Amino acid sequence: MRASDRAYRTLREDILQGTLEPGTVLGEIEQSARLGISRTPLREALGRLVADGLAAPSAGRGMVVTAASLADAGKLFDLRIALEVLAVRRAAETAADDPAAHDRFADLAGTFDRAISPLSQGADPTDYYALTQELDLAVDSSCGNAYLADSLRGVRVHLARLRRLSRHSPARLAETAREHAAIARAIADGNPELAAAATVVHLQQALAHLRTDPDSTTPPPDAVTDPGRSYTAPLKETTA
Amino acid sequence: MRASDRAYRTLREDILQGTLEPGTVLGEIEQSARLGISRTPLREALGRLVADGLAAPSAGRGMVVTAASLADAGKLFDLRIALEVLAVRRAAETAADDPAAHDRFADLAGTFDRAISPLSQGADPTDYYALTQELDLAVDSSCGNAYLADSLRGVRVHLARLRRLSRHSPARLAETAREHAAIARAIADGNPELAAAATVVHLQQALAHLRTDPDSTTPPPDAVTDPGRSYTAPLKETTA
DNA sequence: AATCACCCGTGTGTATACAGTGATCCTATG
DNA sequence: CATAGGATCACTGTATACACACGGGTGATT
Incomplete structure (x- = not known):
């Protein structure tokens, strides 16, 4: 299996299971080291996470795990x-x-x-x-x-x-x-x-x-509210 | 603007407008040369096209422009x-x-x-x-x-x-x-x-x-039928 | 003391080099 | 003549090296 696939699955699982909490910064260097791969396949994995709405680029801080809020x-x-x-x-x-x-x-x-x-x-x-x-x-x-x-x-x-x-x-x-x-x-x-x-x-x-459910956990303060795929939204104008 | 964004917009536009017909092989080397960028940002663009369902990896041939069939x-x-x-x-x-x-x-x-x-x-x-x-x-x-x-x-x-x-x-x-x-x-x-x-x-x-409409153009013979995002579908099993 | 400017560091974006794998074609043999 | 096997080649997948941009911090100046 491709390294990028493994990275995607692992990161996704970690986010879904809460191991990587909302607001966590997914630095490329840090994560590529953690997963034992280079930055290139990791970037591909991060891109897919962004498309899924599980991560979003935060200006200057790199990728951030998005919040899973009961609100929406x-x-x-x-x-x-x-x-x-x-x-x-x-x-x-x-x-x-x-x-x-x-x-x-x-x-x-x-x-x-x-x-x-x-x-x-x-x-x-x-x-x-x-x-x-x-x-x-x-x-x-x-x-x-x-x-x-x-x-x-x-x-x-x-x-x-x-x-x-x-x-x-x-x-x-x-x-x-x-x-x-x-x-x-x-x-x-x-x-x-x-x-x-x-x-x-x-x-x-x-x-x-x-x-x-009484268990309404509040998201961490610095978590991204909810991006959907708002990152790709600006491109909508080219759909015509 | 990022080179990968430009590549994505350009390729997407070319596919939507029919400049790149269904069945066209999007070789990384060829396309990166055509767009004047290196393979790395091009790969990111191709990944987004796959997520959009506009391209699909064809075993051994690289990325292929998917078919827009009236059938479905x-x-x-x-x-x-x-x-x-x-x-x-x-x-x-x-x-x-x-x-x-x-x-x-x-x-x-x-x-x-x-x-x-x-x-x-x-x-x-x-x-x-x-x-x-x-x-x-x-x-x-x-x-x-x-x-x-x-x-x-x-x-x-x-x-x-x-x-x-x-x-x-x-x-x-x-x-x-x-x-x-x-x-x-x-x-x-x-x-x-x-x-x-x-x-x-x-x-x-x-x-x-x-x-x-009488203008029912038939797709090229070697066009990918319809992938949806079938490329990412196998990952569905990890959603649990 | 406060504010502004400059420097440094970290991290992303891009390019290129390398390796592995799959396909295709040619050749040899049945 | 057909088929199977192997070799070659081209492509993707990965790694690494480099450039640039954004922030933070510190120092000087007002």
Whole structure:
């Protein structure tokens, strides 16, 4: 594997897991030394992090890890709902015609069902997170729209950071498993409307729980507020 | 300005305008020589093009300009409609409270109105395209959602390529101006539902005209079908 | 004492040199 | 004559060296 890929994955993981806190300066020399590579591939990795919105150039200080604020979680979910609803609609339409897709989502629904009970009893949610990701992947590929899957990917990166900001009680985890099962089953049944509604329910619940969570950690004072990809925004004028 | 920025803008423009046709191999040495810069900043520019979906690495041949096919225009518009509808809804909500936003869209609506007649008589559409872009920008900033604006930016890049594939008759141009005026006015009036509906009308019409256009140029045989950002897709598994 | 100017240091942006890998073409053999 | 194997070549990926720009700090001057 390329050194730049390794650097990208490592840095991304470190940012998402909070090892590199928001506001941390990602000096090229420092980071290239830490990762045991030269500055060239590291710069490429940093560029991809900027495109992802996980880092932003700060004048004179170099790259800085952006803040994952609960403040604009609403904005993020607003977009997420629109995208996921569209995706599950299309996935359901696919599953209605394609037996293989149907089976895939039916299996997922069953697996989610079986996960509910253990989760409510405080089981380790690691496997469950992997399962969730598997559902996302199934939706992405079944929706038959690479552009859509791509946009969702960008959103999910930021969601992964928000997830760390809240504590998940066993009760809530079991609830989300039920919601996921409902979504998967609706898709398997080839019912776009139901799948869309189930998705809205799930995401609204997720947002509500995110907001009511007492664990609202405040970002470090010098953290970049939220750049989105504002760094590339000035180039918009050349789109014409 | 940085050399890598210049290279990015130039290459992007060349791809969008068709100077660099789909399937063209973007050799690092060749392009860096053409643009008068070294390989390092060029590589950064190529990386951004890949992130935009305008280029994709082809095993052994280097970077290749991706194809802008009418084939998946439907996919693109599926996503575009979802995003733009959400954006104009939020923009209308903003305009309902913010007089400055109201005025901005009211002005735009008027300008679009005045553009209808000249366009129907075959006037140069260059100014009109700039006006359209201005509306996009106004929606982006007024929707109050950087994430959404960002996703829209990614979509619009591909749309800019599709636009080149079809001829616009004066009649159709005047029609789009009318549709744009309707959207701007609905936003100015603070009417989210009307803005959303007007947007759906406009985009469905645009897609229909794109498809019925006789000018369906076939992409070069060795063009990359459509990568989306499939290059970065394998990394999705680390999102968890 | 406060402010301005100059110097120094750090860090990014760019260029170039080097190495590794993959593809293509030619040759030899079945 | 076709196919397989190897060698050559060109390209990407990485490393390093250099130039420039921005900040910070310190000193002198008002």
